[in-house]
Amino acid sequence: MGRLPLFCMAGLAACLLALPAFAGGHNPADYPLRVHVFQFNSHSHYYHQALDVVDGEGRANLYENGQPRGFDFSYRCSDRLRTSAGYETYLARWKKQDRTLEILLPQFGKPGAMEACELKVEMKDSMAYYKHNGLVNEEPAAAFKQWMDRRQYDPEHGMNEPVKAAGAAGATAAPQPE
Numbered sequence: 741m742g743r744l745p746l747f748c749m750a751g752l753a754a755c756l757l758a759l760p761a762f763a764g765g766h767n768p769a770d771y772p773l774r775v776h777v778f779q780f781n782s783h784s785h786y787y788h789q790a791l792d793v794v795d796g797e798g799r800a801n802l803y804e805n806g807q808p809r810g811f812d813f814s815y816r817c818s819d820r821l822r823t824s825a826g827y828e829t830y831l832a833r834w835k836k837q838d839r840t841l842e843i844l845l846p847q848f849g850k851p852g853a854m855e856a857c858e859l860k861v862e863m864k865d866s867m868a869y870y871k872h873n874g875l876v877n878e879e880p881a882a883a884f885k886q887w888m889d890r891r892q893y894d895p896e897h898g899m900n901e902p903v904k905a906a907g908a909a910g911a912t913a914a915p916q917p918e
Contacts (some may be wrong), residue, residue: 744833771844773833774829775801776800776801778799778823780821781798782796797864798815806885810878813860813869818857821845821857841861867881
């Protein structure tokens, strides 16, 4: 008889551990990449006066293995996409290498809750995007990486805000947040 309660408790513990997977929870540790969205357009689709799906296309940078890579994307998600504020990035992971990225969108009014959104991507060869004077521009990824190194900017490793480059005396160089 002593085994039955222990068996039941083990089953209950297993069910409780599996609950976040059924509740749509996402483990941030499963999203090692970072995506910075510079611009996009969107079209909201409603069903019975409630938002059903949002789709569109845009431009962003992917930070993977310390390297920046620009890409164009299309998306169809259950929630609205937003441009990255300042230097903020979205958590991301590959669903299909160089074809489909999954990013996590924070849900307003629900601290810690995130919704997954798939981006169909077209990766740019050796190019990264940056914003300057309100316009999205592109430059060689190697030049953008040099900027990242000089300013200790590495969103994959928690360095989410660039620091002023040594000897920059107040000058700021592209890319700048807007």
